[in-house]
Amino acid sequence: MLHTSRRLISLATGLAIGLGAASASWSAESLQDVMKRRGLTEKDVLAAAKTYVPTGGRDEFVVFSSGGQSGQVIVYGVPSMRLLKYIGVFTPEPWQGYGFDDESKAVLAQGQIRGKDIVYGDTHHPSISETEGNYDGRWLFINDKANPRIAVIDLHDFETKQIVVNPFFKSAHGGAFVTPNTEYVMEAVQYAAPLMEDGFVPLEEFNDQYRGGLTYWKFNRERGRIEPESSFTFELGPYSQDLSDAGKKDSYGWGFTNSFCTERYVGGIERGRPPFEAGCSSKDTDYMHVTNWKKAEELVKAGKVRQEKGTYYIPMEQAIAEGLLYLVPEPKSPHGVDVTPDGKYIIVSGKLDSHVSVFSFEKIMKAIADGKFEGKDPYGVPIIAMQDALHTQVNLGLGPLHTQFDSKPCVAYTSLYVDSQVAKYDYCAGKVLDKLSIHYNIGHLMTMEGDTVNPQGKYLVALNKLAIDRFQPVGPLHPQNHQLIDISNEKMQLLYDMPLPLGEPHYAQAIRVEKLQPTVRYKSGTDSRTDERHPNATRAGRETTERNCDADGKCTVLVKGTVIRSHITPEIIDVVEEGDTVTIALTNLERAQDQVHGFAMYGQNVQLSIEPGKTASTTFVAEKPGVYPYYCTEFCSALHLEMQGYLLVKPKGYEVTAVKMIEGTIYSKADYETQVKTNLETQAVIDQVVAYITARNFKDFPTAVALVEDATDQLGFAQEAKAKAESAAGTEDWQNAMLWANQWWQYQVKAADLGLRAKNLLDEGGAKVTQ
């Protein structure tokens, strides 16, 4: 046991070195040296200082960004521009177990289209839930453009809880946008198609049978779920509806949705017709749709709206008759329609016009009240003349696309796609204030809480569509580039280029960090997708493996197991026969933050991510006899690799012959006694660490307190193993005595690990001696 005793010396030495290091010099280079060596300007160093977050530090804002074709949502911090998480939404992602455990498969199954599993989504516009027009940090909504779906993510655990499929649409780029108290989530059609008919309708009937639409999905805050049965959809003309924004304050109760291709052009370049891009951008104007959702809601509640496909449906005829729907011409091919923080104006940017158009809500209401319309569209919808609705137009440059707001009154920022610039301007006075070039071709932009009634200023992020030469080349498919811009001064300053390594974000929203209060653990035995107790949850010591067969000889195996540092219970599953349906449900017994366990198995497409308290399960058919190793996929402790087990699938009708397991190694009384000696010495060292910690004000460090609690648990487990070892020794069963003594030591190592982490933390945080 040469090494064991040396190990103890090391632990003591480690303490000494740890203390010494704090006073040592930390660099041979000055800031000037580094600037010279790395070719940095003073401007660069200032930008670095404005964005750098030291270890353990916090950002000011958390951003939720769509992941585009990745089907996911991206989370990052501002100003550090560090990526914090990709949340699986429409596409399976095994790290999170998303689409690999039974619980999340049930969520994904809600998103089936015409009975088919769809494992792809094109996420575009995230929307944080709001209360009185401010982000409340409770939920996040995101749309799928390719398949008209909306997902609900709960921000208490950053997991996707629900997917709803639009029963009418075949495409929905324009979502998700919430109303000021998250009463509704807006989602609009992009490419017109028949609404009522899932089947074939010839394109020649485009004008008559193809339609646009706008759904107001009802959100139930109590349940944290969208309720299709209380939602309603407007039938709209076959214009490509695009983005929306809900009115707020003065314009509360109304919604604004723009559109392109109001030419109702159908391409066909392969047959000699000019392409869609030509025919869909020929007119000077398209239409902003103005909808009165508050009044529509009243009609729904009054039973005056017809039910279709499990939800409510408002035909254009009814919308016109009830005064729920109006059109306002807007400059051609617009993208962004953005309501100002005070709700008084709606700013529309038309990608093929050099202006932003600032519409006045008051003027729109006046035209409606006066019944002053310039005409009707081919479907009878009244059109308010542009000049009757316009407050002003501001000439910004080529390709204005999307607008966000500053904390300063009347100050807005609009992205200029073609000019590759951000324009800052006064939308009240109609005056340009500043412009900044970005790299390259900015799509959306985002200010901090820029969609709320209280934008926070400080930073702006340019969501650029091309990166080209900005980053180290990584093949023909480039990362995207989000550029962080300081907007706290008169002049905008570019601070940071962030490559996005996966997916093409379209839009993002930033929320102050203090509004997010996610949990770090679940109540023991929770199904995280329903937030209810999992039917197959179990507790330590209550693990079961049961096989049951029905009258037809169909058999199922149900394992209710647990995981904890560092073993899976059960370690052997040997009741399975070829053809059985096997369900393995595992509950993570840990309470400690970040103490996640995983579960993967050879050849079965199984991967669970089991955070503290969670119960996750996997169900598969054991099609072929064989030996299937399984293991924990999270590096959870020093003995992580030994957190393993075997599923054995026997051939049908296999006869078990009683064979005794032959031990690979036989232990003696001497082995046991040596191990016990080691354990007692280890305990002395642990006591040293405990003394070091408790002599200091560790209770002022929440992470240290949590580590101490966890270490206390581990020492409790050590006591249980010690009892088993001593019991076996009592009957001279040296094999089990030695092994349990070693298990006792394993728990000690875990406790020591935690103690050392706590010690490092206290040293770094400058804890004081109190005793």
Place this chain on the structure above:
Amino acid sequence: MLHTSRRLISLATGLAIGLGAASASWSAESLQDVMKRRGLTEKDVLAAAKTYVPTGGRDEFVVFSSGGQSGQVIVYGVPSMRLLKYIGVFTPEPWQGYGFDDESKAVLAQGQIRGKDIVYGDTHHPSISETEGNYDGRWLFINDKANPRIAVIDLHDFETKQIVVNPFFKSAHGGAFVTPNTEYVMEAVQYAAPLMEDGFVPLEEFNDQYRGGLTYWKFNRERGRIEPESSFTFELGPYSQDLSDAGKKDSYGWGFTNSFCTERYVGGIERGRPPFEAGCSSKDTDYMHVTNWKKAEELVKAGKVRQEKGTYYIPMEQAIAEGLLYLVPEPKSPHGVDVTPDGKYIIVSGKLDSHVSVFSFEKIMKAIADGKFEGKDPYGVPIIAMQDALHTQVNLGLGPLHTQFDSKPCVAYTSLYVDSQVAKYDYCAGKVLDKLSIHYNIGHLMTMEGDTVNPQGKYLVALNKLAIDRFQPVGPLHPQNHQLIDISNEKMQLLYDMPLPLGEPHYAQAIRVEKLQPTVRYKSGTDSRTDERHPNATRAGRETTERNCDADGKCTVLVKGTVIRSHITPEIIDVVEEGDTVTIALTNLERAQDQVHGFAMYGQNVQLSIEPGKTASTTFVAEKPGVYPYYCTEFCSALHLEMQGYLLVKPKGYEVTAVKMIEGTIYSKADYETQVKTNLETQAVIDQVVAYITARNFKDFPTAVALVEDATDQLGFAQEAKAKAESAAGTEDWQNAMLWANQWWQYQVKAADLGLRAKNLLDEGGAKVTQ
């Protein structure tokens, strides 16, 4: 046309503002102000300056990191610690079209296990291809632990090209590790299982029937593929083989593979047995396996090795008889086995011992030459005594795990998992030089080119297993934390914490950026997974849509189409009937860097990522009649949203009745003339931009040159559209005249976009007036 003329003014104004902005002040705050406001120390600012990379700057190193349970590979830059790409490897990822296009589905299908698609992989150890022991930047290899597979990624385009399944193993944590000229890729068993038998073998026969193993996969550099038919596998004892490293220089021709659980313990905590973690860590030592691959290769070539399952298989008996396999005891439960840059020593770290053990290759060879063994293992493999192989042991601390090397001779770094520290030491003299605390529980660590014969020093990355309190909370599942450490001085300095937003990296390798020379485009019509011409590639103007039925009435539709800013050809696919198998192959006609197009379709799980020159295809059964919009998923130009089309699936036997498409909007001669006027004005502005660019030394800026080339292409297309417009006008077909005139203008806008990007680039780069 009010707005069109204003647009022109804007363009001119934009030029003026762009020039003016360069001289403006860029900040109101000094560095001291920022430090005070953000609470930064001088040390923080120095760390920020050491890591910050300004816009357009380059990193010094590119890191390839395993993605753990995400099934992917992660790419990032050092020292900026910015994530550049997630490469899809074992798990489908739609942004890249990986697992969503026919070509990559064929790669994933190579990874089937016993006939089943496996869409999950647990990637652990990436390995960059080597030439004479140095990274050559050509290929990357990565293993899947859950399913014993190795993937080959080509670094010319960062795409996965091949997946090979180990025909013997049921688990393989210890891979991939290359030999010094990438002759072979090493992969070892983790959890023992029967090698020859895919079926059931009772666990009671563990000692006799379960086996470990080590495969040397033959890599063919000409083909860029692994060749199973020339590879060979060693049968090994049922010890959990862990990591490997190939000998280099002095030790060239040999390989070293460690192991744990040489106790051959089988757990069963659910039946009262101590768990695996206790039984697998009871002995003081495990075994390092020493294998002679050079001699084994000779035997294979000489036809002396038996063939099994399409590859070569070396039973232990033969390996012993031929002197190919030896064991050396190593401290308990080791993880890393790392050969020093000169090949003279092998450093083993045992997680449950406080030392690293430095073995001498010379001493091992001497013991073998002298036939000096301390005994044999239960399978007859000769064991060299530890003291006969050991150079020295260095007492570092708790949980030594993995070792990397400095550019300075004899200097190594070992991660200490339990102590949460990095130890720097002299392995020749056996002396500790420095220690640094990290957060928390470091697994592997990585120095720059640290696995080669020429480590580059400068930086070290700690791949920590827990983050706990380091980042803004994002729910129970935390990001991982990679900490960047400056090792250029005597004392290590922590520079940066990087959260990993997806997956749990295990190991990583860093290569100098100049060794990577990826392409930005494919030769037109390339299948990127085979790097050969795609059979369904086509060219502009040659697009076809064909439907063919066989004798049984089974019909297939084959579309050979193209994509370019901003239309898909064909825009309408209307020959499909319910039940047809549809293949859509699209070739990206673009040449410009980063000008990617995507392709998604409603309800069909279709997503292609089509980089310049690539041909990608999707095949699906059109199960149900209906209207299926499709569109480009990459924001490729201002008219991106209009890059759309429709697949129409008709009911079986549907009779087409000749209905003429009704135009949504009718254009007059006046519309045409107004559009032409706009176009001529736009051309004048383009000429202005062109003059601005060509008056400067733009040829000194490669990106500007590429943009100008692309703009020239766009203006060529504009000329073609102009000709069509004029031709239609010639026959007084004002509808087509107007639409083609608008298409002509669309190309002008694209050219202007490119010109403005080039102008911004020149302004930023300080281009000089030359004319």
